[in-house]
Amino acid sequence: MATAINVNNVSKRQGNVEALKGVNFSVNRGELYGLIGPDGAGKTTMFRLLTTLLVPDEGTVTVDGFDTVKDYEAIRSRVGYMPGRFSLYQDLTVEENLKFFASVFSTTIEENYDLIKDIYAQIEPFKHRRAGKLSGGMKQKLALSCALVHKPSVLLLDEPTTGVDPVSRYEFWQMLHKLKEENITIVVSTPYMDEAKMCDRIALINHGQILKISTPKDIADDFNDALLEVKGENLYKLMLEIRKMRTVKSCYSFGDSLHVTFSETPDTEGFKKELSELGQGGLTITPIEAGIEDSYMKLADE
Amino acid sequence: MKKMLSFIRKEFYHIFRDKRTMLILIGMPMVQIILFGFAISNDVKNVRVAYYAPHYNNDIQKLVAKIDANDYFIVVGKCTTKEDINHALLSGKADIVAYFDRDFSKIGKKGSTPTVNLIIDACDPNMATMESTILTQVINDYFKNPAGGTGALLVPHTRLLYNPSMESSYNFVPGIMGLILMVICAMMTSISIVREKEVGTMEVLLVSPSRPMGIIFAKMVPYFTISCLNLATILVLSVFVLKLPIAGSLIGLILFAMLYIALALAFGLLISTIMKTQVSAMLVSMMGLLMPTMLLSGMIYPVENMPAILQWISAVIPARWFITAVRKVMIQGLPMAAIVKEIAVIGGMLIIITGLSLKNFKKRLE
Structure with missing residues (x-):
């Protein structure tokens, strides 16, 4: 399989922070690749290196076989980039934005209409509306249309779904899967672990280092400890109590529940009894399958 | 294209x-x-004159009527006592009190030197000087004019060239042109470029095949166009509203102003390559361009009166050269050959500033 992106031992300082430390990964042509990590993990820095906006302090980055330092101009004409913030002209209408970006890449909307049709059709009824007046989901569709209007071979999307409602997020990932069929290589970053399983492969990143690269399924399967989901009336107090227990290896808050692992095979009933004796009420404890987030927490902890 | x-x-x-x-x-x-x-404006207009004449006579009456008839002065009344003089000035009823000495009755008689004391409210010394100059002129005129006086006295007469009525707009218009064109062009271009950085669209534009030169050129065209419109507005207003003549070549003046506009745009570009936020770009344009232009260009204070060090500083302020040249062409009506030096200075600055900002313009984010 041909390699579309190759990141070779890249380090990058941003001010006083080492944003990336010896990062290695490569993305295959036509792959939907996810960079998964919390805010401040170095995802945006990675995107800026990929888009030639930054130059690595150490190591090399190639996109479509071109070096981001030497051949930056070649890269700039073949990537589509959607930065983390909404970066279109808010005072131009939907149509004006799209037309402008088409002309920036010396093309027209009509020329590549097939590619953006599915996405643009959804916002076309609002084409005379100013971009600043669009909803989050619509802004995102417009930004994606603008990034696609020149038929890029590589699409780089930095946190495209942040600040977007769940329905639009779901639709967005459906759109990415369609684009993949056009043989466009897509790199997408997200802080949402539930989105990670929509990618072909993911790289878990934290504090500027890659923790693990694999398929979402493998990453979840790699989690070999038994896992209990614990719910209770006072989640915070419950977490403090559980963390004090000798047999407990880890305990993390996952929204409305806690995920707990043990250093030995857990005795669910005995665990529940022990907690009840500590005065915790409304307890439900169920063994569950680990997800990507559990793997991430475990890897980040090590 | x-x-x-x-x-x-x-x-x-x-x-x-x-x-x-x-x-x-x-x-x-x-x-x-x-x-x-x-x-x-610091023009003398509607100056209120009171007079005190203990020995009122025909001559005084004629002279007072003459003063009143003058455009600059209005005679507001007569002081009856010496205390009144002070009172009139303090209460602000009069700006000047003309005190006709008792000698004034012997006017025209041999051996007499009639005197008029002009008592002037000199809170604003510049105005006071100007008022006294003009009023002295009016009084001297009276004595020269046979219809009124004896014509016996020899009166020194100053002729004011180019701006005979000492209109301050003659001085201000070139200054304002220099100020407005510089500040507006530079501020608006720098803000518009920095805005793209701030909003993040610059990031998207950079990751595209468009060349930085192209992006910048496209930014400048609209501001250049609008500045030329402004230039036209200013010229039309000064000719038809402020009644300021354009003595020299209009085409030459416009071409020179366009060169200056280009320089202002280059300044805006330079500021935008250094600043990161719209607010800082605006502050720098204001402090870095507006203040020096107002204070050091000769627009308000003549450059010749400044201490040597400030004169040196003023030499790097484009508006100084612009204003000098515009005065020469517009007011004095000199040919374009007279401002070759100014054209060369502005042109040289344009090349340097453009070069600096192109060097500074980043193809990447750092």
Whole structure:
């Protein structure tokens, strides 16, 4: 399989922070690749290196076989980039934005209409509306249309779904899967672990280092400890109590529940009894399958 | 070419859709030229004159009537006692009191030197000097004129060249042109470029095949166009509203002003390559361009009166050269050959500033 992106031992300082430390990964042509990590993990820095906006302090980055330092101009004409913030002209209408970006890449909307049709059709009824007046989901569709209007071979999307409602997020990932069929290589970053399983492969990143690269399924399967989901009336107090227990290896808050692992095979009933004796009420404890987030927490902890 | 056109169209959209930008670009120059032309003037007008004449006679009556008939002065009344003189000035009823000495009755008689004391409210020394100069002229005129006086006295007469009525707009218009064109062009271009950085669109533009030169050129075209419109407005206003003649070559003046506008745009570009936020770009344009232009260009204070060190500093202020040249061409009517030096200075600055900002313009984010 041909390699579309190759990141070779890249380090990058941003001010006083080492944003990336010896990062290695490569993305295959036509792959939907996810960079998964919390805010401040170095995802945006990675995107800026990929888009030639930054130059690595150490190591090399190639996109479509071109070096981001030497051949930056070649890269700039073949990537589509959607930065983390909404970066279109808010005072131009939907149509004006799209037309402008088409002309920036010396093309027209009509020329590549097939590619953006599915996405643009959804916002076309609002084409005379100013971009600043669009909803989050619509802004995102417009930004994606603008990034696609020149038929890029590589699409780089930095946190495209942040600040977007769940329905639009779901639709967005459906759109990415369609684009993949056009043989466009897509790199997408997200802080949402539930989105990670929509990618072909993911790289878990934290504090500027890659923790693990694999398929979402493998990453979840790699989690070999038994896992209990614990719910209770006072989640915070419950977490403090559980963390004090000798047999407990880890305990993390996952929204409305806690995920707990043990250093030995857990005795669910005995665990529940022990907690009840500590005065915790409304307890439900169920063994569950680990997800990507559990793997991430475990890897980040090590 | 198509790409460039769509860039330029986009810039015009930005300008036309932002009411504040429009107001600053179009409104400010008009307001300033009219303000400085009319309201803020140090012209002597409607100076109120009272007189004190213990020995009132025909001559005094004629002279007072003559003063009153003058455009600059209004005779507001007569003081009856010496205390009245002080009172009239303090209460602000009069700006000048003319005190006709008792000798005045012997006017025209041999061996007598009739005197008039002019008592002037000199809170504003510049105004006081000007008032006294003009009033002295009026009085001297009276004695020269056979219809009124004896014509016996030899009166020194000053002739004011180029600005015979000492209109301050003659001085202000070139200054305002220099100020408005510099500040508005530089500020608006720098803000519009920095805005793209701040909003993040610059990031997207950089990751595209468009060349930085192209992006910048497209930014400048609309502001250059609007500045030329402003230049036209200022010239029309000064000719038809402020009645300021254009003595020299109009084409030459316009071409020279366009060179200056280009320099102002280059300054804006330079500021935008250094600053990261719109607010800082605006502050730097204000402090770095507005203040020095107002204070050191010779617009308000003559450069010749400054201490040597400030004169040196003023040499790097483009408005100084612009104002000097505009005065020469517009007011004095000198041929373009007379401002070759100024053209060379402004042109040289344009090359340096453009070079610096192109060198500074980053193809990447750092």
